[in-house]
Amino acid sequence: MAVRKLAVHFPALDRIHQRLSAAVRGYRCLREGVVECDGWCCRFTECRYEPWVWQLELERIREYLTRRGRPWPAWPQAGNCLFLDERNSCSIYPVRPAACRLHYCMPDGFPQNMTVDEHINSIIEQLKHRCFLATGDRRPARLRNAE
Ligand code: SF4
Ligand code: SF4
Numbered sequence: 001m002a003v004r005k006l007a008v009h010f011p012a013l014d015r016i017h018q019r020l021s022a023a024v025r026g027y028r029c030l031r032e033g034v035v036e037c038d039g040w041c042c043r044f045t046e047c048r049y050e051p052w053v054w055q056l057e058l059e060r061i062r063e064y065l066t067r068r069g070r071p072w073p074a075w076p077q078a079g080n081c082l083f084l085d086e087r088n089s090c091s092i093y094p095v096r097p098a099a100c101r102l103h104y105c106m107p108d109g110f111p112q113n114m115t116v117d118e119h120i121n122s123i124i125e126q127l128k129h130r131c132f133l134a135t136g137d138r139r140p141a142r143l144r145n146a147e
Helices: 005-022 054-068 100-102 113-136
Strands: none
Touching: 005 054, 005 100, 005 113, 054 113, 100 113
């Protein structure tokens, strides 16, 4: 599907992403004692996890890069995410996928804090619905397989 047509869904996608980020604000790192995020989740060989990404999210990233005259980066050898920069920061942070907004961050009191989880689940349902409307996708792909 042409990016031009998908672009009408970008504002709704951005709102869903922002809601998700707000919902996890104050979450803590899964790793005991880690106070400040150090990009561990973006170094896949270390954390042994690769985020999932919807096609619509991928096109949002593509548009973000194109608007800035930036090329789609190559996958690095090191087993890091292709969007992780040399300062261990996400180079597409404002448009990072939903999975990256969650990563392994955990609510205080997890897993007892189910109210928070239900809220996040409802936002993810909105995301699924939006992605299905936009591209017909019923499930996301792993970032590595999704280009
Ligand atoms: S897209 Fe950004 S936040 Fe997500 S894994 Fe890659 S560098 Fe990390
Ligand atoms: S994204 Fe969350 S779980 Fe991952 S390293 Fe950062 S604080 Fe830890």
